[in-house]
Amino acid sequence: MDAIRTENLTKKYNLGWRKGRFLALEKLNLRIPEGEVYGLLGPNGSGKSTTLKCILDLITPTEGAAWIFGVPATKVESRLHVGFLPENPYFYRYLTGGETLEFYGQLCGIRGAALHRRIEELIELVGLAKARDRRLAGYSKGMLQRIGLAQALIHDPRLLLLDEPTAGVDPIGSRDIRDLILRLKQMGKTVLLSSHLLAQVQDVCDRIGVLNLGQMILEGDVDQLISDQRRLSFTVEGLPAGGRGQIEQAAQAAGAKVVGVEHPQTTLETLFLDAVRQDKRGAGEHD
Amino acid sequence: MTERVGFSVARVGTIAANTFTESLRQKVFNILLIFALVVIASASFFAEFAFEEDVAVVASYQLKSIKDTCFGALSVIGMLIAIVGTAMLLPNELENRTIYTILSKPVRRLEFLLGKYLGTVLLTFVSVVLMSVMFLAVLTFKEARLSQPAKAVVEQTESPVEKQKAQEQVAKIRAEAFDPAIVKGILLVFVKLCLLAAITLLVSTFSTSMVFNVAVALLVFFAGHLVGLAKEAWQAQPLLVYLLGIIPNLDLFNVADDIILGNFVPWAHVGKVTGYGLVYLSGVLAAAHFIFSNREI
The missing domain is CATH 3.40.50.300 (P-loop containing nucleotide triphosphate hydrolases)
Incomplete structure (x- = not known):
């Protein structure tokens, strides 16, 4: 219903x-x-x-x-x-x-x-x-x-x-x-x-x-x-020097084009919440 | 099958109790009530200024003066409490958006309106009762003081003539101080205040300004006290007299002058005026309900 x-x-x-x-x-x-x-x-x-x-x-x-x-x-x-x-x-x-x-x-x-x-x-x-x-x-x-x-x-x-x-x-x-x-x-x-x-x-x-x-x-x-169905994004950890070039070459070989490479970012909200929670001074119950 | 939600007296009572509690905790109401109690208490002091020698005449004058002041305070402060208390109800509900939280629950608009109105009526009732208790206390105090010389004569004199005269004075002062007709006067003041509260509520169903609500209610208050005179003056024009019938004749509720002067006020008259007030009040509330049911919130 x-x-x-x-x-x-x-x-x-x-x-x-x-x-x-x-x-x-x-x-x-x-x-x-x-x-x-x-x-x-x-x-x-x-x-x-x-x-x-x-x-x-x-x-x-x-x-x-x-x-x-x-x-x-x-x-x-x-x-x-x-x-x-x-x-x-x-x-x-x-x-x-x-x-x-x-x-x-x-x-x-x-x-x-x-x-x-x-x-x-x-x-x-x-x-x-x-x-x-x-x-x-x-x-x-x-x-x-x-x-x-x-x-x-x-x-x-x-x-x-x-x-x-x-x-x-x-x-x-x-x-x-x-x-x-x-x-x-x-x-x-x-x-x-x-x-x-x-x-x-x-x-x-x-x-x-x-x-x-x-x-x-x-x-x-x-x-x-x-979700953008035309694009895919990979998040890679522990990539050695020169690894990026190999990935870009592999993409080109497959007929694709790398349109952007960036370090993943946290959200400002997560950053703020983590900072406040890690501050152990304990001012009391927040409202 | 959907559960049916009928008219609920319990919901009206909940809203009325909440309205009463809210009003009671506001400074404006407390200040008005304290002011009224001070005025009534001081009535005894003002009544001291009497320049007569005869004990009975002085007593009668002082008691009349006290009753005059107390009825005046009851009427005027009671009017302010009823009008201001009602005028702020709907504007506050809209401003604080509490009306949304109430009407989004299974609450009928009629229940909301009646609850709000009865909450103010309860507030007015409590105010009138407190002022009346103070009124009675002042009369008791004054009666004891005024009849003290006569009571002393009763106890001390050997002369049966003087004793009888003093006893008559004591009885007369007591009768004048505790005239049961005072209750009739207070009852009619209360009915008038309920009527004024209903009129203020009607105005607030189509206006959003508290100042406008108070202004219109005060206008009705003054017009209501003059409408009787206007009807007499324009007797020759029936249409005008008919139209003036829309304005409540508030002078009808004023029996205080008769009570102060010692004129007899029959219960039949009190019943008739109360009936007039209740019929008028019901009509005003019905109009308020009609407007409020169709109001966009």
Whole structure:
């Protein structure tokens, strides 16, 4: 069954009297099977958030429709198994982390011992055990994002919609969120991830769709889309002097052309994470 | 087969409790409430300035003055708490994006709106109760002080005439201080505040500015107190009077003047005005629900 399906989903915003309408999304046909991690990519204003809002019935599409697990998005029942993390959430400043999760749990009909067990699990999962009884007004951006993830997961939903989940989060927090998405994937959850951080999407998504100016301009399997079928690259270790020339000659003999030779590079993210992890001074729990 | 999600009173209660807790922890509410309690407590001090010699007349004047100040504080500070508390609800939800996290769960928009409204009503109720307790404390304190000379006469005098006169004075002061009609006045102030909160919520369903919400609600508050006079003045023009019916007649809820002057306020009148308030309030909430259900968030 498709976790998400949209048909000709179109949204035009009224810009005001005599200013006409702005086309934010045009005839989007999306199918995300259950268990898939799907990345919705696109520059700012491309229609990513509009898509998520239409799916969650926060806004009404001008044309077309959306379904969640086969239930029309306009029905409240469609949101029974959905968790949503909006972009840059702030939550209730005067509630503590624990109270926040209790509130969202109760909204989902979880009460008593089951709710408290679930809160404990999630607080541990998102690494906020020490900040559980602190009011959200004192939380950093990364901590707010973590509590946002926890509230999205409170009722153990089958589908998660994450709108820029790592926006404003430091690289360590960003990596943690990435790992969490991978764990959710292993648990069989469906994730729709909206982001413009391409490296992160590449790491976690099975398929991606690229939106631009409200239209889907590219969609497909991540590995297939990014692999260049016309070229092959070898990474060689322990190559003796003169070995490079022999390889180039062998390639020419086979009718191929060497177009580039370089030392493999690590990513800046790996470099950063290694440096921080190797720094043993231990300033305490990061946020 | 999809599980059906019906209207849930428990979800409304959860949202109301959350709204109440949030409001209670905000400084603006606490400052307003402390200010109200100080004003009510000081009513006793202001009432001291009476230039009469007759004990009963002075007592009556001072008690009337206290009731006047306390009803004024209840009405004005209560109005500010109800309006400001409600006006910031939806704009804050939108600004903090908490509304997305709530409505993306199996929560109906009606449940959300009612929960928000009832949270403010609870806040207003607690404020009114606290102010009323302070009101009663001031009256108790003042009654004890004012009736002290007469009580001394009752204990010390040998003359049965003087004793009876003093006993009558004590009873009169007690009756005036603890007039049960005060409860009727407070009840109608509370219904009026609930109505104002509903009107503010209606405005905030189509506006995103808290300042605009407060401004419109204050305008309705003042217009509501003048609409009765306007209807009388424009009696000759039925269409105008009919149109003025849209504005709630808030003067109807003001029975404090009658209570202070000692005029009888029948429960039937209180019931009728409460009924008017509840019908009007239900209409306003229905309109708010209609607009909010179709609002793009």
